[in-house]
Amino acid sequence: DADVTQTPRNRITKTGKRIMLECSQTKGHDRMYWYRQDPGLGLRLIYYSFDVKDINKGEISDGYSVSRQAQAKFSLSLESAIPNQTALYFCATSKDVSSYNEQFFGPGTRLTVL
Amino acid sequence: GQQVMQIPQYQHVQEGEDFTTYCNSSTTLSNIQWYKQRPGGHPVFLIQLVKSGEVKKQKRLTFQFGEAKKNSSLHITATQTTDVGTYFCAGLGSGGSNYKLTFGKGTLLTVNP
Numbered sequence: 601d602a603d604v605t606q607t608p609r610n611r612i613t614k615t616g617k618r619i620m621l622e623c624s625q626t627k628g629h630d631r632m633y634w635y636r637q638d639p640g641l642g643l644r645l646i647y648y649s650f651d652v653k654d655i656n657k658g659e660i661s662d663g664y665s666v667s668r669q670a671q672a673k674f675s676l677s678l679e680s681a682i683p684n685q686t687a688l689y690f691c692a693t694s695k696d697v698s699s700y701n702e703q704f705f706g707p708g709t710r711l712t713v714l
Numbered sequence: 715g716q717q718v719m720q721i722p723q724y725q726h727v728q729e730g731e732d733f734t735t736y737c738n739s740s741t742t743l744s745n746i747q748w749y750k751q752r753p754g755g756h757p758v759f760l761i762q763l764v765k766s767g768e769v770k771k772q773k774r775l776t777f778q779f780g781e782a783k784k785n786s787s788l789h790i791t792a793t794q795t796t797d798v799g800t801y802f803c804a805g806l807g808s809g810g811s812n813y814k815l816t817f818g819k820g821t822l823l824t825v826n827p
């Protein structure tokens with residue numbers, strides 16, 4: 601969905617480097633999410649945010665941190681990248697308040713840690 | 715925590731054959747959503763089921779939500795090459811866990827023309 605953008609789209613880095621993945625949305629949604637996708641493992645939630653400055657851990661938050669300084673932006677950081685963080689990362693958004701809302705995914709960032 | 719199991723992991727069919735993927739949750743769900751991810755793409759929302767026993771159709775796709783709201787299925791009639799992709803179910807927990815979706819691992823569908 602063009603309303604949710606991620607940068608960079610591809611990144612190759614080395615073990616120990618700090619990496620930041622950016623997500624921006626123009627949908628006006630309050631809720632934003634970061635997922636990680638590995639072959640055969642589906643989508644696993646890393647962190648999510650229901651509003652600016654609201655941060656919640658997902659099921660696999662170790663080794664990651666996030667920042668939500670504005671409604672439209674949600675960034676994911678790997679403070680010291682390691683090879684098993686090589687994966688496809690998706691940002692997603694959904695509307696506020698109601699639990700019954702679909703999620704809109706960005707195009708993904710393919711990260712390789714050497 | 716809540717777990718969502720999805721089977722099969724892979725399914726290869728001849729064009730024109732039917733396809734079904736099944737989703738089972740370890741806990742009762744508030745609702746269940748289905749997403750499709752084309753090869754090289756991102757997940758795209760297909761549908762949401764909320765009511766016990768609910769059945770919804772989208773052209774050749776039929777979605778069902780179990781009576782106990784713990785299982786769901788997606789059935790595609792007469793598959794086409796455009797159906798290729800990975801289908802994910804995602805369950806929204808009830809009660810105190812209703813703030814996030816838990817995704818199944820997905821079923822990769824390939825269609826031989």
